[in-house]
Amino acid sequence: MSKKHYVVWKGAQPGIYDSWPKAKAQIDGRPDAQFMGFPSLEEAAMAYEAPYGQALSKRTKEKAGATGSASSAKPKAAGSPSKSTSKSRSKPAAKKPQIVADINIYCDGACSPNPGKSGTGIAIYQKEQLVELWYGLYEPNGTNNTAELKGMLESLKLAENYIFDKQNVQILSDSKYSIDCITKWAKGWKAKGWTRGKGEEIKNLEVIKGCFEYYERLKANITITHVRGHANIEGNELSDRMAVIARTQREVDFRQYTKTMDIDTILAMTSG
Numbered sequence: 001m002s003k004k005h006y007v008v009w010k011g012a013q014p015g016i017y018d019s020w021p022k023a024k025a026q027i028d029g030r031p032d033a034q035f036m037g038f039p040s041l042e043e044a045a046m047a048y049e050a051p052y053g054q055a056l057s058k059r060t061k062e063k064a065g066a067t068g069s070a071s072s073a074k075p076k077a078a079g080s081p082s083k084s085t086s087k088s089r090s091k092p093a094a095k096k097p098q099i100v101a102d103i104n105i106y107c108d109g110a111c112s113p114n115p116g117k118s119g120t121g122i123a124i125y126q127k128e129q130l131v132e133l134w135y136g137l138y139e140p141n142g143t144n145n146t147a148e149l150k151g152m153l154e155s156l157k158l159a160e161n162y163i164f165d166k167q168n169v170q171i172l173s174d175s176k177y178s179i180d181c182i183t184k185w186a187k188g189w190k191a192k193g194w195t196r197g198k199g200e201e202i203k204n205l206e207v208i209k210g211c212f213e214y215y216e217r218l219k220a221n222i223t224i225t226h227v228r229g230h231a232n233i234e235g236n237e238l239s240d241r242m243a244v245i246a247r248t249q250r251e252v253d254f255r256q257y258t259k260t261m262d263i264d265t266i267l268a269m270t271s272g
Contacts, residue, residue: 005044009034009052016044029248032259033269056264097227101170102127103162106227106235107155108174109147110243110272118142119251120151121242123235124158130235130263134158135242136254147243148175149207152182154254156214156222163221171222174229174236178211183224186212230271237267244272 006017011026011033020037027033034052036059038044047055104125111118119142122134137150152173159169173179181204189195189202190212196202215222227233230240242257248270260266 004039005041006035006037007044007048007055009048009055011035016041016048027270034265035268056268060264097172097225097233099128099170100223100225101168103159103167103169104128104172104235105155105158105169106172106233106239107148107151108229108236108239108243108272109144109149109151110240110247111142111144111147112247112272115141115143117247117250118144118147119243119246119248120147120154120254121239121244121246122151122155122158123238123242125235130238130261133238133242133257133261133266134254135246135257136251138246138250138252140250145175145177146204146207148173148178149181149204149211151175151239151243152178153207153211153214156211156218159222160214160218163218169218169222170225172225172227172235174227176226179224179226181208182211182215186215234263234267237271238263240272241266241269244270247272 004018006020006023008014008017008023008026011023011030013026015026017023017026018041023035023037027035036047036052036055038047047058106123106125107120108122109118109120118137118139119135120137122132123130124132124134134154137147137154139146152171152175155171155173159171162169186208189208194202194205194209202208215224227236229236245251245257
């Protein structure tokens with residue numbers, strides 16, 4: 001059944017809305033927005049009487065119960081990231097990527113329209129525990145590819161610091177284009193004087209050059225992995241939300257996200 005009523009707990013004007021466009025108007029550009037859809041006005045009204053966190057917890061338990069695999073979780077210390085599972089999301093999770101390093105850096109780009117306003121996001125895990133989120137690099141006339149490549153470049157910069165501390169790093173991206181640019185095509189382009197041959201221009205060349213320079217220096221200690229986008233892979237979803245924040249807030253600098261590290265709350269934000 002399609003959702004016909006939407007509760008906005010935190011937004012431009014909290015309340016109950018009978019269409020997604022009306023609700024979306026209240027939360028656009030607000031990374032701290034709290035909202036949820038319901039199949040009936042009665043359910044929406046009942047949920048609105050309680051705090052958002054209570055409604056989110058109830059929704060998570062209902063989905064877990066529907067699959068017959070609800071499990072108990074130990075309460076987390078205040079301020080620590082809460083681990084979410086695919087059961088708390090609306091789409092089935094893709095196969096979990098194989099993790100081969102202690103430090104895992106997920107990067108993503110968002111652009112709307114394409115070309116249009118773009119931003120980049122990163123989620124960093126240490127031993128599969130979320131530790132940092134980053135966002136920024138807004139461009140008023142960007143593309144999906146430029147945003148993805150910038151995410152790769154920032155990931156390589158961050159990776160260098162971890163590698164300097166004797167740690168192996170895995171970078172995970174849903175952009176086959178940016179991965180292939182760096183790991184397959186750049187070597188040949190460089191050998192041809194940074195052209196495709198016959199003088200054909202390479203798009204996004206400067207950022208590709210920057211990525212390849214880092215990759216050549218770090219490749220002995222780094223693994224770059226492709227993951228499916230929008231497939232409920234937690235790190236990819238979180239980096240996506242950061243990219244949307246960068247785009248909607250028009251954040252030019254690349255900065256660490258310092259607000260809530262509650263994973264379910266972040267995943268409830270607008271996706272790209």
